[in-house]
Amino acid sequence: MSSQRKPRGPYRKSAERREQILQAAYEAVDEHGERASLQDIAARVGVTQPALTYYFPTRDELLVAVLERRDVVGKALASAAGEGESLVRALAASASLTTDHPGVAKLYVTLSAAATDPESPAHAYFAERYRRLAAEAEEGAAVQQRVGGIRADAPADHLSRVIIAVMDGLQLQWMHDPTVDIAAIAETFALLLVPPADAEPEAKPAE
Secondary structure, eight states, X not given: OOOOXXXXXXXXXXXXXXXXXXXXXXXXXHHHGGGOOHHHHHHHHTSOHHHHHHHOSSHHHHHHHHHHHHHHHHHHHHHHTTTTTXXXXXXXXXXXXXXXXXXXXXXXXXXXXXXXXXXXXXXXXXHHHHHHHHHHHHHHHHHHHHTTSSOSSSOHHHHHHHHHHHHHHHHHHHHHOTTSOHHHHHHHHHHHTSOOTTOOOOOOOXX
């Protein structure tokens, strides 16, 4: 039997309240983008605005937490879509996260631009996010190359950066023109990485 126990008493209530605030912030941002107010978020939870600062001392910290929540949601969607098995499905799932949650996607684009400044409160989040995404995408690309799922004539680390750049670029274009079908375009891009059916398997180096 596991020795770990769930938090009880004040600790559990505090964790639950933090989760309620984060979920309310996610919903508020999804509706209003970066313009979502702390007053609105507090009202959704039924607490005073000053009470929010106990869990999130600054508005910037709360907004970054919303983006972290978006990452969790996105990872779950990609896994459900067959991440590691089909690049097409994984990229389509990533695109749907943008179109289904436009306010949160707009927050991402807005903060990512500002985060290039090392003094930005979101700088550390985006720097770490891109390092992690690149590593995960490189690993996934390498796996797909070994099984013939994607072309093997380009370095996996280069492909990982290209995939991230394309998805970020499509997201920005969709912000300017919501008629851009980024899910379909993401699928088209994924298909460009698939080797031709008549391509010969890459020769293995002699041992």
